[in-house]
Each structure stands twice: as structure tokens, then as C-alpha cells.
Amino acid sequence: MKILLIDDSRTMRNIQKSVLTQLGYTQVEEACDGQDALSKVNAYAPDLILCDWNMPNMDGLTFVKTFRTQNKTVPVIMVTTESEKSRVIEAIKAGVNNYVIKPFTPDLLSQRINETLTKKAA
Amino acid sequence: MQLDPELLQDFLTESGELLDQLDVDLVTLEGSPEDPELLNKIFRALHTIKGSASFMALTNLVKIAHAAESALNAARNRVVVVGRGEMDLLLQAVDVIKTQFDDLRAARDLTAPDENLVLALAAIGEGKPAPSVQVPVRSAAAESKTAADAPAAKAPSVPAQPAAASPAAPATGSPFDLGSPAPAPLKLPSSKMDLLEFLVSDLDDSLRQVEQQVARLGEAAQRQSAAEALADLTEALKRSAEFFDCEPMGKIATLLDDLAEAAPKLPERTMARALSPAMSAVEALKQQSKALAAKTTLNHPLERFTEAFHALLAETAAMGTPAPESIPAGEQTTSASPSPAPSPSAAPAAMSPGKSAEKSEAHPAAGADHTIRVEVTRLETLLNLVGELVLQKNRLSALTRQIGQQQLGTQEFREHITTASGGLDRVTSDLQLAVMRTRMQPLDKLFGKYPRLIRDLARKLNKQINLVIEGGETEVDKSVIEELGDPLVHLMRNSADHGIEPPEQRQAAGKPEMGTIRLSASHKGSHVQIVIQDDGRGIDKDRIARKAIEKGLYTEAQIATMSEKEIQRIIFAAGFSTAEQISDVSGRGVGMDVVRANIEKVKGTIDLTSVHGQGTTITITIPLTVAILSAMMVGIGPETYAIPLGSILEIVRPTPEQRSSIRQAAVMRLRDTVLPLLSGGELFAQPEGMKADAPFAVVLHQQDQRVGLLVTSLIGQQEVVIKPLDESVDKGGPVSGATVREDGGVSLIVDVPRLFSIAQSRARA
Known part of the structure; x- marks a missing residue:
């Protein structure tokens, strides 16, 4: 199970990575913005993408839009803040499969990941 | 006649809009006379007008509206097909109603409609088609007589064939009827449930767009772009549907997606027939959206719909022209097998197309709650106040800069005032923009009139003309719309x-x-471009040149030095008109110079390119708003003037060697070209002695012409609010308005087009 983690903050990446490790996902590749992610995503071929919304260079929404033009299947979970919630629909329309609001507990993230993967498998 | 003025005003505004739209729709209908959506729309518009009119006891209006309505009802029920003759009558009815509206506005008694016209329309209503004879347009009385006489004679020869399909009977069993299934509770994890309200509001918006694009599919010229837009919308819908586990919604979106994919290749007739089912699909999506708002889902029965819809989309050009009778026939066979209604609520009555059409009409009406009508004068006042605010803000910014430069007060004080002033600046700009937006109107308001205009002209001139309108949704300031109408x-x-x-x-x-x-x-950018392009005969430059010489506008020698484009531009010169014979169509004594003047009045420009034999393209560029202008402030003598920034090409400081004169007219050499120089001091009648020293030349341009204006000093760039000048103010030189400066003083705004005509007349002298 390979996960691509996209976030511009190193702290946030480390926190999310440790949560993912706790959940047993150890294969995690990091990208610091949408552009970086686009350059890595094909070579890395992740099974799941966790993507932050607000990032420099290329934000999460733009990344998803671009990514979806080349790949329609790999599930993407958007990591958002409470205040971005009203815009989540935009992300869904762009092709995001699920979302999780920061800050999240390991349980919550685990639940969302399972939800997403189960639905994808169905 | 005594009517509540407020009520009357409402009626005139609302029904006036319907009436304008009627013109457009009727002309569209002529191209696709069997489009059920369009027929319904036209019928509803007339019905609405008639309804309001009867409420106000406007008998004459009710009479003609009723007659037209019954004619359309017959067309809607496929008793008659709207041909040329019928269309002429319908358009005449609209004209009569328009005249009556003018009467109402002028508080006159309503013009009574021509009895013959009413009778002819009523005859159509009874299933007797009007003769499709070639009749002159707009000679209402004469025409309606022939029309009224003819139906009686002609009617028997044309059997009302589709009537056999019992027009009144609702097509309950149509495969394209999606009915109204019963809602089932929606099951979603709470994280998704949380987003539901956002989804619903987004859906409202998206579905409105979907509806628009589906409607645009009906127009051949817009089909490609509409299909692309629709595909994007349906893709997003499918994703939303998947996220919210709303399977039926996904399926309907997929159907529309299929339509978007197939549309560009569909034969015209099939396309017209696909529109109605597509609208039903959109309607079903709207129901889905409503259901979601109530945390329920609807399971629309889609099997038959999908099958029939796909069959329709699979039609190719060869098979896409079935006789119209086959449609009702198909409906009859399907209605023989009872539709697998999923719930008792899907009773036949609830499934009739008429009902669903009413429902789709109810939707925009619900949206009407989001708009209010405001008197234009109030908006004017608001805009004026914002203008004043901008001026005050400019003054404050100037003062703030002064405080900074002169180090007044403490450091902290200076920082605070800079922040406050910056904040005010931002808010004022936003406010200005917001107020400006309230005055914006889509160009469709103007464009909507042209299909009818062109249709009537084409018939009158015996030409075949296809009018393609694009970008009618582009918005410009109301005042610009008003000024653009005539040109x-x-x-x-x-x-x-x-x-x-x-x-x-x-x-x-x-x-x-x-x-x-x-x-x-x-x-x-900050401008709107309007392009009128025809593939006609183009402009014959030799003919223009001949006329110009004949009329004494130019000498042969002058013409010889002019480029083709310059010669073509002569048509914009005052007193030039080449129409060999004055026709009542376009040779009405108003020349292209008036068109140009009108456009320049709103600070716009007009340009023309034409290839002889291939057509003419006229490009009009107008600013989004006429109230506020980016300007360069310059000093001429002791006074400060504002020059529109958009007209400035560059500013140079010409050396004495660069300046010279040709036949007493001052010119300037700039790189490898020579341009006329105008002295600001002289133009703006500065007192003697103040004129002398003018080191800077502001190079202005208008299309491909250039001219230099000599000014004393350069002050800087500023947003200025244009205050109109009284018509009588003409003495101060070529100025188009005034503005209040940052320091509170008043400056005049240089009228660039006038400068160019001055430069031109000097060159010719």
C-alpha cells in the first residue's frame, strides 16, 4: 500500500506520516506542493493520495484537476480545514474521493482511508 | 384609463422583457418549427402577458394576445405547423402588442388590433394553416387581409394530419417521461452528510448551467462549445453523485454526458428531438437535488429512458429524418404497455409533459426571489456617491503621502494613517466595482433584437442571411448599452x-x-470587444476613393498617398455615404460618421477591415464603464489636464532637431516616422506667454493614427471620475469632461478623438 502525501508544511507531513505509520502504512512518499506531486506521482504510482488544499505553486484543487486528466482511478483524499469545508464540493467535482478535516485523530484518518478504499474496491 | 402606475410599470417591465424574448424565440422557431420546448416557451410568454393584461382590463391587448396564443396552442398540439405565413402573422401580433405597450407608456388608449389579423390567428387556432404566400413584411393591414381570406379557401386542401394523433391527450407513456418517484431516505456517513447543504447549493447553480448548455445545444452555431461545457458539467456531476452515493443522479448525468458527446455529430432534426428528453433529464436532476436537500433520494426509473435516449443519439444523418408522425406513433405504442411506475405517486397526471414543463418554469420563478428591481435613478445616485468617495479617497491618499514625505507626527502615527488609508483604498475599489456591477447588463439585451431585424431584412431584400450571435452574455454598463443600440x-x-x-x-x-x-x-481586459463580421461583398476601395474625390473630401493626390486601410476608413468621415440609391433599409441619412461619433461618446473606438469580395469585419472596442477612467495628469501652462491612459502610446521629450514643420503645420520626427504635433497651450487657449515652453510630447493613438500633444509638465497617473460637462461648454478646447483632482482642484479631460479630427483637418488645410 503506497501512499503519496502532499503538504507544503514539513511539520504537517511529519505528523501525518507518523499517523500513517501508526496505522501500519509505512510506504509513504512526500511532495511539497501540487507541482512536486505531479512530477512524482507517475513514477511512484501510489495506491492512495493524501493532499493538502492550501499550498504554494500549485494548490491541492489544481493538482487534483490536473491529475484527474491523466488518472481517473487512484483515490485522492483531500485534507482540509474546517473553514474550507464549504469549498469541498469544488474538490469533489474536480475528482476527490473523500476528505478529512484537520486536525484529525489516527482513528478518523483510518476510518476515512478504509471508507475510501472499500468504496473504490466496490 | 386609470391604472395603478406601479402595477403598470411592473407589467411593462416584465412583459416587455417577455415580448423582446418572443421576437427572438419566434425567429428561432421558424428554423425549427416543431421544437416542443420552444413552442411551450412562446406559448407561456404570451399566456403570461395575456394573463396580466386581463387582470388590468386591457381588452385590446388581451384580444390579440389571446388570438396569438390560440394559434400557438394549435402549433403546440401539432395541429398546424408554423410556416412562413403563420410566422408572419405571429410576428405581426407581437408588433401590435408592442405598439400597445407604447400606447400604455404614453398613457394613450390602446390601439385596437386589426380584426383580420385576429381572425387569421384564430383560424390557425382552429387548425387551419395560414397560406404560405410571399407577403411583404410589416404591412400589417394588407397582409392580414390576404391571410384572413385565404385560410377559408385553403384550409380544406391541407388536412390537419397530425391532429389524428389526438393532440389533447397527454403522452403519458412516453419513454422520456421520468415521472416523480417517491423519495427514499438517504444513508450517508456523517462526514458526507455534513456537506449536503453545500452540495445542494452547488447543484442549484450547476443545474442552471446544465440547463443553459442543453438549450444552447439547440443552436447549431453554439453546439460545439455547448457540448464541451456540458461535458465538463456532467463530469463534475458524476463525481458529486459518486461521492454522495446517489446512483440515479450519476446515471442521469451520464446520459447527459452521452448527449454532450453525441451532439456535435447529430443530424439537425435528431438534435431538435433530443432537446426535450434532455430537458426532462435536467428536470429529474433538479428533483434529485431537491430530494437531497431533504436528505432523501429519488429512484427515477431510467431503463426505458436510457434505451430510447441512446437509440435517439445513435441516429445518423441518413436515418435522422423520420416523418414527424412517427413521434406520436412511437408514443402511442409505448403507452399501450403500462409504464412500470415505481410508486403510486407517479400517477399519469403527474407525468404529463405539460406538467413537467410547468415545473421547469416554476424553477426560475423561485430564483426570482433572489433579485429585486431597483429604480435606475437610485443606482445613478449610488454611483455618483461612489464617485465622490473615490475623489475623497484620492485626496486622503495624497495627504497621506504628504504626511509620509514631510515626516509629520510620530512614526507610529504615520504607520497607522498609511494602513488606514490603504484599507480605505482597497474597500473603495471593491465598492466601486460592486456598484459598477449592479449597473452591468448583458449585451443580449441588445443582441436579442437582431434575429428579428435580420429576418425581416432578409425577407424584404430577398436575401438569405444566417445571423450568428456569440457572447451575448458579456456584460457592459447600462449607459454603454443605451449608446450602443443605434450604432x-x-x-x-x-x-x-x-x-x-x-x-x-x-x-x-x-x-x-x-x-x-x-x-x-x-x-x-477592461474593454469589451464587439465584432460584426459578414461574408458579403466587402468594401470596394476604388469606389470609396472615387466618391471621396467627388464629394471633395480628398484630392486625387491625397488618395494616391493613402493606404488601402486609410481609404476604407474614409467611410467614417463626416458627410460620406456611398449608397447609390437611398433605400429605406440603411440609407437613412445617418452615415457611418454618426456611428463613429456615438461610439466615441462612450469612449469606444471603431475599426474596420474589409477584403473586397470576401466580406467586412467591424470591430468596436468599448470600455466596461464610462464613469471612471485611468488618466495621465499633465500640466499645460498653469492648468492640469487629464489624458485617458488608454490613448497614450508613449511620452517623449523631442529635441529641437526632431521638431520641424511641413507647410506651417508642426510635426515631430519619431524614430522613422513623422507625426503631427499639436500645442496644448494653443488648443486649450492658454494666455499668451504661458504657451511657449512645452518640452514633452504625449504620443496619442487612435487605431493606426498617431499624434503628439505638447505639454508643459507630467504629473502622474490617476483614476479619475468623469463628471460630464454641459453641452454648451465648448470654449475651453477639445475636452470631453471634467474631474476633481487629488488636491481638490478641477481638471478638464482631453477629448482624444476631437484632437485627431483637429489634426486631420489641419493636415488637409
Whole structure:
């Protein structure tokens, strides 16, 4: 199970990575913005993408839009803040499969990941 | 006649809009006379007008509206097909209603409709088609008489064939009826449930767009772009549907997606027939959206719909022209097998197309709650106040800069005042923009009138003209719309009358018989560009040159030095008109110079390119708003003037060697060109002695012409609020308005087009 983690903050990446490790996902590749992610995503071929919304260079929404033009299947979970919630629909329309609001507990993230993967498998 | 003025005003506004739309829709209908959606729409509009009119006891209006309505009802029920003759009558009815509206506005008694017209329309209503004889347009009385006499004679010869399909019977069993299934509770994890309200509001918006794009699919010229837009929308819908586990919604979105994919290749007739089911699908999506708002889902029965819809989309050009009778026939066979209604609520009555049409109408009405009508004067006041605010803000900014430069007060104080001033600046800009937006109106308001105009012209001139309108949704300031009306009508008439050739000539020239006029609008930065393009005969430069010499506008020697484009531009010169014979179509004594003047009044420019034999393109560029202007402030003598920034090409400081004169007219050499120089001091009548020293030349441009204006000093760039000057103010030189400066003083705004005409007349002298 390979996960691509996209976030511009190193702290946030480390926190999310440790949560993912706790959940047993150890294969995690990091990208610091949408552009970086686009350059890595094909070579890395992740099974799941966790993507932050607000990032420099290329934000999460733009990344998803671009990514979806080349790949329609790999599930993407958007990591958002409470205040971005009203815009989540935009992300869904762009092709995001699920979302999780920061800050999240390991349980919550685990639940969302399972939800997403189960639905994808169905 | 005594009517509540407020009520009357409402009626005139609302029904006036319906009436304008009627013109457009009727002309569209002529192209696809069996489009059920369109027929319904036109019928509803007339019905609404009639309803309100009867409420106000406007008998004469009710009479004609009723007659037209019953004629349309017959068309809607497929008792008659709207041909040319019927269309002429319907358009005449609309004209009568328009006259009556004018009467109402002028508080006159309503003009009584021509009895013969009413009778002829009523005859159509009874299933007797009007004769499709060639009749002159707009000679209402004469025409309606022939029409009224004819139906009686002609009616028996044309059997009301589709009537056999019992028009009144609702097509309950149509495969394209999605009914109204019963809602089932929606099951979603709470994280998704949380987003539901956002989804619903997004859906409202998206579905409105979907509806628009589906409607645009009906127009051949817009089909490609509509299909692309629709595909994007349905893709997003499918994703939303998947996220919210709303399977039926996904399926319907997929159907519309299929339509978007197939549309560009569909034969015209099939496309017209696909529109109605597509609208039903959109309607079903709207129901889905409503259900979601109530945390329920609807399971629309889609099997038959999908099958029939796909069959329709699979039609190719060869098979896409079934006789119209086959439609009702198909409905009859399907209605024989009872539709698998999923719930008792899907009773036949609830499934009739009429009902669903009413429902789709109810939707925009619900949206009407989001708009209010405001008197224009209030908006004017608001805009004026914002203008004042901008001036005060400019003054405050100037003071703030002064405080900074002179280090007044403490450091902290200076920082605070800079922040406050910056904040005010931002808010004022936003406010200005917001108020400006309230005054914006889509160009469709103007463009909507042209299909009818061109249709009537084409019939009158015996030409075939296809009018393509694009970008009608582009918005510009209300005042700009008002000023543009006449020039655009003039240009459209010109294109139809002088541009497009008669079919025989076109054929001889190897062009399609049908000429095309393309009217398009788009945003270009802070400007809007309107392009009128025809594929007609173009402008004959030799003829223009001959006329110009004949009329004494130019000498032969002058013409010899002019480029083709310059010669073509002569048509904009005052007193020039080439129409060999004055026709009542476009030679009404109003020349292209008036068109140009009108456009320049709103600070716009007009340009023209024409290839002889291939067509003419006229490009009009107008600012989004006329109230606020980016300007360069310059000093001329002791006074400060504002020059529109958009007209400035560059500013140079000419050396004495660069300046010289040709036949007493001052000129300046700039790189490898020579341009006329105008002295600001002289133009703006500065007192003697103040004129002398003018080191800077502001190079102004208008299309491909350039001129230098000598000024004393350069002050800087500023947003200025234009205050109109009284018409009588003419003494101070070529100025178009005034403005209040940052320091509170008043400056005049330089009228660039006038400068150019001054420079031109000097060159000619």
C-alpha cells in the first residue's frame, strides 16, 4: 500500500506520516506542493493520495484537476480545514474521493482511508 | 384609463422583457418549427402577458394576445405547423402588442388590433394553416387581409394530419417521461452528510448551467462549445453523485454526458428531438437535488429512458429524418404497455409533459426571489456617491503621502494613517466595482433584437442571411448599452443591405447562397470587444476613393498617398455615404460618421477591415464603464489636464532637431516616422506667454493614427471620475469632461478623438 502525501508544511507531513505509520502504512512518499506531486506521482504510482488544499505553486484543487486528466482511478483524499469545508464540493467535482478535516485523530484518518478504499474496491 | 402606475410599470417591465424574448424565440422557431420546448416557451410568454393584461382590463391587448396564443396552442398540439405565413402573422401580433405597450407608456388608449389579423390567428387556432404566400413584411393591414381570406379557401386542401394523433391527450407513456418517484431516505456517513447543504447549493447553480448548455445545444452555431461545457458539467456531476452515493443522479448525468458527446455529430432534426428528453433529464436532476436537500433520494426509473435516449443519439444523418408522425406513433405504442411506475405517486397526471414543463418554469420563478428591481435613478445616485468617495479617497491618499514625505507626527502615527488609508483604498475599489456591477447588463439585451431585424431584412431584400450571435452574455454598463443600440442596428443593417449579396450573385461568386453575419462580443481586459463580421461583398476601395474625390473630401493626390486601410476608413468621415440609391433599409441619412461619433461618446473606438469580395469585419472596442477612467495628469501652462491612459502610446521629450514643420503645420520626427504635433497651450487657449515652453510630447493613438500633444509638465497617473460637462461648454478646447483632482482642484479631460479630427483637418488645410 503506497501512499503519496502532499503538504507544503514539513511539520504537517511529519505528523501525518507518523499517523500513517501508526496505522501500519509505512510506504509513504512526500511532495511539497501540487507541482512536486505531479512530477512524482507517475513514477511512484501510489495506491492512495493524501493532499493538502492550501499550498504554494500549485494548490491541492489544481493538482487534483490536473491529475484527474491523466488518472481517473487512484483515490485522492483531500485534507482540509474546517473553514474550507464549504469549498469541498469544488474538490469533489474536480475528482476527490473523500476528505478529512484537520486536525484529525489516527482513528478518523483510518476510518476515512478504509471508507475510501472499500468504496473504490466496490 | 386609470391604472395603478406601479402595477403598470411592473407589467411593462416584465412583459416587455417577455415580448423582446418572443421576437427572438419566434425567429428561432421558424428554423425549427416543431421544437416542443420552444413552442411551450412562446406559448407561456404570451399566456403570461395575456394573463396580466386581463387582470388590468386591457381588452385590446388581451384580444390579440389571446388570438396569438390560440394559434400557438394549435402549433403546440401539432395541429398546424408554423410556416412562413403563420410566422408572419405571429410576428405581426407581437408588433401590435408592442405598439400597445407604447400606447400604455404614453398613457394613450390602446390601439385596437386589426380584426383580420385576429381572425387569421384564430383560424390557425382552429387548425387551419395560414397560406404560405410571399407577403411583404410589416404591412400589417394588407397582409392580414390576404391571410384572413385565404385560410377559408385553403384550409380544406391541407388536412390537419397530425391532429389524428389526438393532440389533447397527454403522452403519458412516453419513454422520456421520468415521472416523480417517491423519495427514499438517504444513508450517508456523517462526514458526507455534513456537506449536503453545500452540495445542494452547488447543484442549484450547476443545474442552471446544465440547463443553459442543453438549450444552447439547440443552436447549431453554439453546439460545439455547448457540448464541451456540458461535458465538463456532467463530469463534475458524476463525481458529486459518486461521492454522495446517489446512483440515479450519476446515471442521469451520464446520459447527459452521452448527449454532450453525441451532439456535435447529430443530424439537425435528431438534435431538435433530443432537446426535450434532455430537458426532462435536467428536470429529474433538479428533483434529485431537491430530494437531497431533504436528505432523501429519488429512484427515477431510467431503463426505458436510457434505451430510447441512446437509440435517439445513435441516429445518423441518413436515418435522422423520420416523418414527424412517427413521434406520436412511437408514443402511442409505448403507452399501450403500462409504464412500470415505481410508486403510486407517479400517477399519469403527474407525468404529463405539460406538467413537467410547468415545473421547469416554476424553477426560475423561485430564483426570482433572489433579485429585486431597483429604480435606475437610485443606482445613478449610488454611483455618483461612489464617485465622490473615490475623489475623497484620492485626496486622503495624497495627504497621506504628504504626511509620509514631510515626516509629520510620530512614526507610529504615520504607520497607522498609511494602513488606514490603504484599507480605505482597497474597500473603495471593491465598492466601486460592486456598484459598477449592479449597473452591468448583458449585451443580449441588445443582441436579442437582431434575429428579428435580420429576418425581416432578409425577407424584404430577398436575401438569405444566417445571423450568428456569440457572447451575448458579456456584460457592459447600462449607459454603454443605451449608446450602443443605434450604432449596432445601423451596422447590422449595413451588413445585411450592402454587405451580403443576393443569392444569385453569391452563387456566381462561388459562395454559399446563405450569407452569414456573425455578431460576437467578448472581454478584452477592461474593454469589451464587439465584432460584426459578414461574408458579403466587402468594401470596394476604388469606389470609396472615387466618391471621396467627388464629394471633395480628398484630392486625387491625397488618395494616391493613402493606404488601402486609410481609404476604407474614409467611410467614417463626416458627410460620406456611398449608397447609390437611398433605400429605406440603411440609407437613412445617418452615415457611418454618426456611428463613429456615438461610439466615441462612450469612449469606444471603431475599426474596420474589409477584403473586397470576401466580406467586412467591424470591430468596436468599448470600455466596461464610462464613469471612471485611468488618466495621465499633465500640466499645460498653469492648468492640469487629464489624458485617458488608454490613448497614450508613449511620452517623449523631442529635441529641437526632431521638431520641424511641413507647410506651417508642426510635426515631430519619431524614430522613422513623422507625426503631427499639436500645442496644448494653443488648443486649450492658454494666455499668451504661458504657451511657449512645452518640452514633452504625449504620443496619442487612435487605431493606426498617431499624434503628439505638447505639454508643459507630467504629473502622474490617476483614476479619475468623469463628471460630464454641459453641452454648451465648448470654449475651453477639445475636452470631453471634467474631474476633481487629488488636491481638490478641477481638471478638464482631453477629448482624444476631437484632437485627431483637429489634426486631420489641419493636415488637409
